[in-house]
Amino acid sequence: MGESRGPFLRAFIPGSTSSDDTGRLNLDARGNRGSHSVGTKNRGHASRSWIKIDQDGNFEILELDKTTIMRHCSLPARDLRLLDPLFIYPSTILGREKAIVVSLVQIRCIITADEVILMNSLDGCVVQYYLELCKRLQTNKDQADDLPFEFRALELALELTCMSLDAQVKELGMEIYPVLDELASSISTLNLEHLRRLKGHLLALTQQVQKVHDEIEHLMDDDGDMAAMYLTEKKQRLDSSSDGYTQTNISSLDRVVSKSAPVSPVGSISGAQKLQRAFSSIVTSKHGSLISSSSNRENVEQLEMLLEAYFVVVDNTLSKLLSVRL
Incomplete structure (x- = not known):
């Protein structure tokens, strides 16, 4: 961790250059190595600086465009818009085929079974998330953990x-109550204007907390959405199923072709191709059915307990906000 922080910190200093910077990857839409300048455009899409954190807590700073991210994580363009700090979107947690898209106030990232990808930013919440995640992953690298990486x-x-939300609520309360006490003794234009600004802040914060509250509650109420977030299990199941079906398919195809007596070389090639296509069709159909049935039986208790713990916290924060009357 200590050795990795050097290039990370230098990446935030405008105009800084070092030999470490040459190690950064700047990939175009096809994943090829390109120039190292920030802000270059590939196929009409501007590259941005991203931080990629692996399962061991190691990180890389990459220059990637949206097309590369979309292809790598199998995500639609609308999901990447949720990660853009220039836009304001309600808090959202989405389970996709190969990733979880997280947009929670300031923390916006893509989580896969193997890595976390988030935009390189100086925002305090982003830096805190990045540093703390690396620290926890490195500390528990050799220890068994009940929770999968995602x-x-x-x-x-x-x-x-x-x-962060609870701290903001406490800070706002420390501002509001003295103003209310002062208004009780003397009403002035200055105090009323101050109270109006605090009320606007209170409403905005309440909306943020309410959306996080509703998003967690929505996930807990939908077993299908929770099952979609078991990325490690889905990946392991897919890999094992693919390996098993591939071996079975090859063995069966060899037996069938060896027993066939082709009339001519042209006929034998055509017959083998037809058999291969037929087996591929059967395997694809069975494979899809297996994944679908397994997903329906997914045990989501582990994720549900995790979400419930933070639902209780955010519900308590929301209760504090709703108890304030201006």
């Missing part, structure tokens, strides 16, 4: 978001 990354995002 849930550990998601848990930290929920934890920091809930802590």
